[in-house]
Amino acid sequence: MASPINLETLEHLAALARLELEPEEKEKLLKDLERILENVSELQKIDLQKESGSLGAIKPFLTDVFRKDGERENTNQGAGKESFPETQKGFLKVPPVFDNGN
Amino acid sequence: MAIDLEKLTLARFARGLRSGEFSAQEITREYLGRIREKDGDIRAYLNVREEQAIKDAEKADAEKDRNSSPLLGAPIAVKDNMLLKGEITTAGSKILADYKASYDAYAVRRLKDAGTAILGKTNLDEFAMGSSTENSGFYVTRNPHDTERVPGGSSGGSAAAVAADMALSALGSDTGGSIRQPAGLCGVAGLKPTYGAVSRSGLIAMASSLDQIGTFGKTAQDTAILFQAIRGADPMDATSAGAPEEGAYDEALLRPDLDKMKKLRIGLPQEYFETGLSPEAERTLDEVRSRFEKMGFELETVSLPHTRYALASYYVIVPAEVSANLARFDGIRYSRPADAPRNLLDLYRATRGRGFGPEVKRRIILGTFVLSSGYYDAYYETAQKVRLLVRRDFEDAFKKADVLLAPVTPGHAWKIGEKADDPLAMYMEDVFTLPVNMAGLPGLSLPSRTDAKLPIGFQLIGRRFEEPQILGLGQLYEREFAAELYD
Numbered sequence: 001m002a003s004p005i006n007l008e009t010l011e012h013l014a015a016l017a018r019l020e021l022e023p024e025e026k027e028k029l030l031k032d033l034e035r036i037l038e039n040v041s042e043l044q045k046i047d048l049q050k051e052s053g054s055l056g057a058i059k060p061f062l063t064d065v066f067r068k069d070g071e072r073e074n075t076n077q078g079a080g081k082e083s084f085p086e087t088q089k090g091f092l093k094v095p096p097v098f099d100n101g102n
Numbered sequence: 103m104a105i106d107l108e109k110l111t112l113a114r115f116a117r118g119l120r121s122g123e124f125s126a127q128e129i130t131r132e133y134l135g136r137i138r139e140k141d142g143d144i145r146a147y148l149n150v151r152e153e154q155a156i157k158d159a160e161k162a163d164a165e166k167d168r169n170s171s172p173l174l175g176a177p178i179a180v181k182d183n184m185l186l187k188g189e190i191t192t193a194g195s196k197i198l199a200d201y202k203a204s205y206d207a208y209a210v211r212r213l214k215d216a217g218t219a220i221l222g223k224t225n226l227d228e229f230a231m232g233s234s235t236e237n238s239g240f241y242v243t244r245n246p247h248d249t250e251r252v253p254g255g256s257s258g259g260s261a262a263a264v265a266a267d268m269a270l271s272a273l274g275s276d277t278g279g280s281i282r283q284p285a286g287l288c289g290v291a292g293l294k295p296t297y298g299a300v301s302r303s304g305l306i307a308m309a310s311s312l313d314q315i316g317t318f319g320k321t322a323q324d325t326a327i328l329f330q331a332i333r334g335a336d337p338m339d340a341t342s343a344g345a346p347e348e349g350a351y352d353e354a355l356l357r358p359d360l361d362k363m364k365k366l367r368i369g370l371p372q373e374y375f376e377t378g379l380s381p382e383a384e385r386t387l388d389e390v391r392s393r394f395e396k397m398g399f400e401l402e403t404v405s406l407p408h409t410r411y412a413l414a415s416y417y418v419i420v421p422a423e424v425s426a427n428l429a430r431f432d433g434i435r436y437s438r439p440a441d442a443p444r445n446l447l448d449l450y451r452a453t454r455g456r457g458f459g460p461e462v463k464r465r466i467i468l469g470t471f472v473l474s475s476g477y478y479d480a481y482y483e484t485a486q487k488v489r490l491l492v493r494r495d496f497e498d499a500f501k502k503a504d505v506l507l508a509p510v511t512p513g514h515a516w517k518i519g520e521k522a523d524d525p526l527a528m529y530m531e532d533v534f535t536l537p538v539n540m541a542g543l544p545g546l547s548l549p550s551r552t553d554a555k556l557p558i559g560f561q562l563i564g565r566r567f568e569e570p571q572i573l574g575l576g577q578l579y580e581r582e583f584a585a586e587l588y589d
Binding site (some may be wrong): 019039045055058 | 202325326413432439445450455463471480488
């Protein structure tokens with residue numbers, strides 16, 4: 001089976017994941033992902049149709065947790081600002097969202 | 103003063119401190135000396151708290167008469183993916199090289215409350231992704247039994263620190279085996295508690311539905327003592343939970359009824375012994391089995407039929423959660439942004455591209471893929487269903503047995519670099535440990551203490567919140583085969 005991830009898909013995924021990748025990284029990733037996905041395709045061998053009725057009977061071990069709606073102390077709002085290189089009036093300064101023409 | 107650190111346990115430390123045999127400060131200085139002497143080779147620590155640890159110990163000595171904490175003054179190491187307020191916490195990643203934690207992780211706060219002396223932060227695979235500590239963004243940690251070999255991972259620093267007597271015990275985290283596997287390869291005890299038994303607040307997240315903080319020590323008893331001190335429900339983590347019967351549970355952790363343990367039914371999951379074990383691991387496990395038989399236990403074979411699918415399911419679910427959890431490292435919060443980006447998008451891409459290592463990128467891309475439209479059903483949803491089946495397997499097995507005896511790793515520690523370029527070979531390392539995380543169960547890894555040249559561990563798996571059973575059974579074994587560590 002051809003790998004579902006080709007170079008074009010990889011670049012799209014990297015863009016979605018906000019990752020800059022070097023050309024040699026892409027090459028290695030394509031190889032690795034092909035092998036990993038081939039391995040993962042083992043999952044398709046299980047007949048889940050057969051199991052689907054009984055899956056619902058497996059109870060989750062986590063339970064819903066509620067807390068009273070009310071005031072509580074905010075642990076660390078604003079903490080960590082001091083380690084940021086540039087701040088202005090309590091805000092973190094970042095580059096513009098859009099290119100500034102250069 | 104001649105203190106034999108090799109035979110010092112948390113239990114003995116507490117007694118020695120109370121009886122005035124030594125002070126917390128003396129012992130802390132001993133450990134710091136060991137670190138200076140040995141950590142240049144082993145590199146278990148990313149950061150050693152020389153001054154602060156001694157201050158902690160001094161304080162413990164001063165409080166001795168009015169503070170009854172069983173961990174008072176105990177020198178403990180913490181894996182560097184847990185926040186320690188005001189100090190650098192890197193999670194083994196360059197992207198967090200300068201990140202100063204703004205609060206304490208719940209487990210760390212509990213250690214501080216218990217009056218321990220925190221020796222420092224230990225090395226790990228970047229964001230706990232890996233099984234050898236070779237993926238650390240800073241340096242490789244070496245196995246104290248053979249410095250050419252890996253200590254396992256991702257909590258390789260914590261395991262190596264305890265194995266080399268550079269910490270009396272340590273905290274780690276375990277998502278698919280990251281406590282139990284390095285414990286096995288370094289020849290120490292490692293406990294991965296029930297999912298939710300220790301709050302994840304302040305643990306830098308990898309895969310939140312599986313991540314679990316746990317403990318390292320020389321003995322099962324030590325892992326129990328440390329675990330008891332950090333466990334419990336925490337409002338900051340809605341998935342954390344207390345034990346069904348708090349008082350009885352603590353009592354059973356700290357003072358297990360060993361006669362009761364002798365009546366436990368031990369099950370052997372047949373699939374775990376069928377494939378994947380190296381000859382020496384097979385021999386070791388055989389020996390462990392016959393030892394339990396000689397101790398009077400009847401071992402019954404049980405089946406976990408979906409074991410072969412667990413690994414595939416795990417390597418869909420984990421990357422999926424990783425891709426979401428690591429989205430927060432955007433180069434603005436937590437870390438220094440890359441230089442001179444043209445715009446905000448550039449900043450994100452450049453900081454993440456340069457700050458993350460290869461395994462982290464691999465998982466983020468894979469996770470983004472399995473969650474993407476068109477592939478979600480085939481991968482992520484299927485994996486979640488398989489996860490349920492893996493869990494049901496364990497529930498069925500626990501109808502026939504109270505505790506499962508299993509391998510913890512396929513073999514002993516391998517040479518540094520041997521598997522570094524092969525992610526699948528690395529993933530196979532967790533084949534005996536990750537199903538336990540998928541089912542949310544507690545698992546204990548103990549050194550087998552046979553005559554194998556390099557350590558090989560074995561694993562005891564229990565029902566949810568039955569830590570006292572696996573720890574008690576582990577103590578029975580150790581009292582026979584590591585009697586020098588008990589009084």
